[in-house]
Amino acid sequence: MPRYGMVIDTKKCVGCNDCVVACKTENNIPEGYNRDWIVTESHGKFPDIQLEIRTERCNHCSNTPCVDCCPTGASHIHEFGGVVLVDHEMCIGCKACVESCPYDARFIHPDGYADKCTFCIHRVEKGMKPACVEVCPTYCMHFGDLDDPNSEVSQLLNSRKWHVNLPNAGTEPNIFYLT
Amino acid sequence: MNSISRRRFLKISGATIATAAVLTGSAKTIFKGSDKINREKVKGIKKIPTYCDLCFWKCGAIAYVKDGELWKVEGNPIDPLSNGRLCPRGTGGVGAHRDPDRLKRPLIRRKERGEEKWVEVTWNEAFDFISEKMNKIKSTYGPESVALFSHGIGGNFIKHMLRAYGSPNETAPSFAQCRGPREVGFELTFGDIIGSPERTDIENTKCLVLIGSHLGENMHNTQVQEFSRAVERGASIIVVDPRFSVAASKAKYYLPIKPGTDLALLLAWMSVIVNEKLYNFGYIEKYGYGFDKFAQEVSIYTPEWAYVETGIEPEIIRATAREMARYKPSTLIHPGRHATWYGDDTQRSRAIALLNALLGSWGSKGGFYIPYSFSVPKYPYPAYPELKKEPLDNPGMKYPFASGEQISTGIREATITGEPYPIKGWFVYGTNLIQALPNRKETIQAIQNLDLMVVVDVIPSEIAGWADVVLPESVYLERYDDLNTSPFKEGFVGIRQPAIDEPDDQKPNWWIAKKLGEKLGLGAYFPWNNIEEYLETRLKAAGISFDEIKSTGIIKSLKQPIYFEDGVEPEFATPSGKIEFYSDQLAEAGFDPVPRYTKHDEPPSGYFRMIYGRAPMHTFSKTQSNPLLHDLMSENELWVNADVSEKWGIKNGDRVKLKNQDGVISDPIKVKSTERIRKDCVFLVHGFGQKSRQLHATYKKGASDSELITKYNTDPLMGGTGMNVNFVTFEMES
Numbered sequence: 011m012p013r014y015g016m017v018i019d020t021k022k023c024v025g026c027n028d029c030v031v032a033c034k035t036e037n038n039i040p041e042g043y044n045r046d047w048i049v050t051e052s053h054g055k056f057p058d059i060q061l062e063i064r065t066e067r068c069n070h071c072s073n074t075p076c077v078d079c080c081p082t083g084a085s086h087i088h089e090f091g092g093v094v095l096v097d098h099e100m101c102i103g104c105k106a107c108v109e110s111c112p113y114d115a116r117f118i119h120p121d122g123y124a125d126k127c128t129f130c131i132h133r134v135e136k137g138m139k140p141a142c143v144e145v146c147p148t149y150c151m152h153f154g155d156l157d158d159p160n161s162e163v164s165q166l167l168n169s170r171k172w173h174v175n176l177p178n179a180g181t182e183p184n185i186f187y188l189t
Numbered sequence: 190m191n192s193i194s195r196r197r198f199l200k201i202s203g204a205t206i207a208t209a210a211v212l213t214g215s216a217k218t219i220f221k222g223s224d225k226i227n228r229e230k231v232k233g234i235k236k237i238p239t240y241c242d243l244c245f246w247k248c249g250a251i252a253y254v255k256d257g258e259l260w261k262v263e264g265n266p267i268d269p270l271s272n273g274r275l276c277p278r279g280t281g282g283v284g285a286h287r288d289p290d291r292l293k294r295p296l297i298r299r300k301e302r303g304e305e306k307w308v309e310v311t312w313n314e315a316f317d318f319i320s321e322k323m324n325k326i327k328s329t330y331g332p333e334s335v336a337l338f339s340h341g342i343g344g345n346f347i348k349h350m351l352r353a354y355g356s357p358n359e360t361a362p363s364f365a366q367c368r369g370p371r372e373v374g375f376e377l378t379f380g381d382i383i384g385s386p387e388r389t390d391i392e393n394t395k396c397l398v399l400i401g402s403h404l405g406e407n408m409h410n411t412q413v414q415e416f417s418r419a420v421e422r423g424a425s426i427i428v429v430d431p432r433f434s435v436a437a438s439k440a441k442y443y444l445p446i447k448p449g450t451d452l453a454l455l456l457a458w459m460s461v462i463v464n465e466k467l468y469n470f471g472y473i474e475k476y477g478y479g480f481d482k483f484a485q486e487v488s489i490y491t492p493e494w495a496y497v498e499t500g501i502e503p504e505i506i507r508a509t510a511r512e513m514a515r516y517k518p519s520t521l522i523h524p525g526r527h528a529t530w531y532g533d534d535t536q537r538s539r540a541i542a543l544l545n546a547l548l549g550s551w552g553s554k555g556g557f558y559i560p561y562s563f564s565v566p567k568y569p570y571p572a573y574p575e576l577k578k579e580p581l582d583n584p585g586m587k588y589p590f591a592s593g594e595q596i597s598t599g600i601r602e603a604t605i606t607g608e609p610y611p612i613k614g615w616f617v618y619g620t621n622l623i624q625a626l627p628n629r630k631e632t633i634q635a636i637q638n639l640d641l642m643v644v645v646d647v648i649p650s651e652i653a654g655w656a657d658v659v660l661p662e663s664v665y666l667e668r669y670d671d672l673n674t675s676p677f678k679e680g681f682v683g684i685r686q687p688a689i690d691e692p693d694d695q696k697p698n699w700w701i702a703k704k705l706g707e708k709l710g711l712g713a714y715f716p717w718n719n720i721e722e723y724l725e726t727r728l729k730a731a732g733i734s735f736d737e738i739k740s741t742g743i744i745k746s747l748k749q750p751i752y753f754e755d756g757v758e759p760e761f762a763t764p765s766g767k768i769e770f771y772s773d774q775l776a777e778a779g780f781d782p783v784p785r786y787t788k789h790d791e792p793p794s795g796y797f798r799m800i801y802g803r804a805p806m807h808t809f810s811k812t813q814s815n816p817l818l819h820d821l822m823s824e825n826e827l828w829v830n831a832d833v834s835e836k837w838g839i840k841n842g843d844r845v846k847l848k849n850q851d852g853v854i855s856d857p858i859k860v861k862s863t864e865r866i867r868k869d870c871v872f873l874v875h876g877f878g879q880k881s882r883q884l885h886a887t888y889k890k891g892a893s894d895s896e897l898i899t900k901y902n903t904d905p906l907m908g909g910t911g912m913n914v915n916f917v918t919f920e921m922e923s
Contacts, residue, residue, distance in 0.1 A: 026413070028277040031281045035283055036261055041816055052433075052864065056831075057443060059438070061438035144274075
């Protein structure tokens with residue numbers, strides 16, 4: 011069974027927000043909310059600046075405080091691909107998971123349930139890529155099976171330098187940023 | 190827990206988060222199916238190919254309609270412009286259809302111009318009103334006294350209608366407020382323009398030089414896609430910008446130039462390449478004209494001289510010049526797009542053309558390719574009426590090298606002065622002249638002289654607020670339009686077709702043009718009953734099946750060579766028939782035959798040069814009210830160097846007003862205190878600070894750069910308006 015993850019090339023990302031708007035239309039996210047977002051970090055003194063632009067979302071961690079704290083079992087790890095999901099019907103909107111996520115990746119949907127990135131599992135199960143990956147005009151996002159050593163994502167992680175967000179949180183995130 | 194209803198639980202959830210966490214802290218990870226999660230309804234998904242209208246790039250797109258509702262827009266995988274990937278604006282195209290502030294019905298003004306007070310009327314009433322005024326203008330002043338300002342392919346049918354009416358005056362801000370200087374500078378040098386989409390072969394370039402061009406923030410889809418591939422390939426990237434742009438962060442060399450001195454840098458680069466004999470000798474010998482005189486002129490501009498002007502270290506100037514030469518002819522000094530900066534922009538653009546010429550980039554792989562179009566014959570209309578008067582944008586060829594398009598500000602000036610003949614009617618299609626033209630006082634003054642002003646738009650833009658009649662157009666997802674046959678790396682035809690109905694009484698531009706044309710007695714010019722007939726006629730003449738293109742969205746032509754090396758015959762439509770390093774025609778007209786440097790005014794103490802640019806999620810001032818794009822960026826920010834903001838006691842996120850050299854004060858704008866910009870300038874994204882009260886989401890959000898552009902320097906060669914010549918200071922709230 012695959013273990014899905016994303017590898018994102020910060021060298022290529024321009025922070026255009028296309029991933030954000032593609033997610034919003036694909037998943038019909040209401041105005042004022044979004045499942046992914048752009049972070050721009052700059053260091054240094056003009057004109058010697060280093061800039062890193064990242065597209066961020068739920069890290070679909072291997073160690074999941076959001077699932078562990080869920081009182082109803084709505085937050086769960088999907089049987090296919092290790093994707094972290096929320097069952098909207100079972101969710102009571104208690105916000106425990108929202109609070110527990112160190113990445114601030116979850117929000118309460120106006121309909122009352124906790125919402126976040128699903129890795130577009132509805133597309134992935136049909137053999138497509140997540141909407142954000144598919145739309146990116148810089149081709150900076152890669153999606154695939156981290157357990158398959160021949161997958162594009164595994165090969166990128168083997169050949170390039172990378173980091174994850176908040177490595178000390180102990181969540182074992184499955185989104186990797188190439189630098 | 191499931192026995193507690195969600196509603197009830199929500200009420201008490203604030204107090205129970207901690208408890209819930211404790212209660213379930215030991216819960217095991219639960220595996221379940223995803224049966225109920227985001228399951229696509231398979232029934233009723235329709236895919237309609239079309240092409241995008243969020244900017245002028247015209248990417249091929251596919252609109253998805255799910256159960257009768259517009260769902261999403263994706264790139265068309267066979268489209269050579271988008272390669273199946275739209276930019277954020279195109280992806281957000283659904284929001285144009287959903288915008289709650291859209292124009293819904295035709296409007297006629299009932300109070301003073303600019304007060305935005307209207308009566309809703311029927312289309313027939315609107316056409317009666319317009320045709321009566323147009324007939325009166327025609328009989329009193331002649332049909333030439335109606336002018337059209339039109340931006341985008343949607344304006345084609347209205348252009349046709351006004352040509353049939355008898356007016357030669359049609360323009361767009363895309364020339365004198367944008368690409369004009371670049372096109373003229375390149376035409377003077379190579380005998381051909383850059384055009385749109387730009388003929389830049391970023392995909393294959395080995396060395397890319399961006400001067401002010403901020404690709405990635407400036408989201409011209411194909412260029413950004415190719416830029417990212419160039420980054421991946423490890424192409425050498427040189428970025429020249431007073432602001433540390435996103436592109437700068439990908440560059441090998443970042444040159445933080447003092448604004449207004451780009452020409453000094455270009456001349457110094459050329460002097461290094463000439464003096465060190467790094468140029469493309471064979472190419473110049475074969476295709477060049479006047480090289481020796483050129484070489485003599487530029488050789489005096491040493492890097493040491495340029496350092497004083499630009500602030501760029503001489504060694505960096507030398508290193509970057511050598512870097513460009515190292516990769517010749519696959520070096521691309523990008524010509525930019527919005528080139529109207531300082532009023533000497535044609536000469537700056539010509540210097541860019543000459544630097545490319547020195548390296549042999551024009552016609553070379555990795556430089557400038559030779560584009561071609563799919564040949565589709567025009568519709569066989571009857572001949573337009575003979576013109577009794579010349580266009581009046583450039584009387585007496587005051588700007589001798591203006592060509593290709595008319596000077597919008599020239600038509601505005603004629604509307605104010607009534608010379609060489611009066612202009613009494615304006616049609617405005619798809620361009621917000623309030624933000625697009627410099628010095629809005631002049632625009633408003635011109636409007637006051639009109640007997641008729643008609644605006645055709647999808648939203649109540651600022652310019653619509655000044656109209657006598659506002660006609661609500663269908664958005665691109667609701668209409669057919671003319672065929673897209675843009676010149677590119679490969680020839681193609683793109684079709685725009687409706688995916689969904691208009692929500693209210695909006696109409697497509699072809700219908701508006703035809704109905705009004707018929708009302709004006711010009712029915713003979715509209716021999717087709719509907720646009721399908723028009724399109725079918727054109728497509729048939731090009732050997733394309735209407736049904737096929739409706740299902741694919743794009744039809745491509747056979748591949749042709751696009752480089753000299755692949756067999757394109759080099760042709761230069763200059764007076765000498767060669768690449769003109771020295772321009773006799775410029776000398777004869779009294780201009781510098783080889784560009785020379787002139788100093789520009791500097792901001793007085795306490796003032797900063799205001800520079801402006803683009804954000805990836807907005808186009809000009811036309812997308813800010815799109816709810817999806819508004820969500821991404823609802824207002825602009827003022828980039829201020831961190832040391833400067835500290836000195837002024839302004840904190841990141843504070844709101845300030847800007848006051849320009851003429852005392853004009855902006856709306857408040859949020860300060861982005863940053864290391865990513867020089868201390869002598871401030872930057873903001875164009876298109877915000879809108880004053881249309883009917884655009885509820887965007888009204889006075891952020892500040893308008895264009896409101897502060899009261900000063901402009903006119904390019905003596907072609908009439909372009911250099912707009913980076915305004916200085917601003919911070920107006921603190923007391």
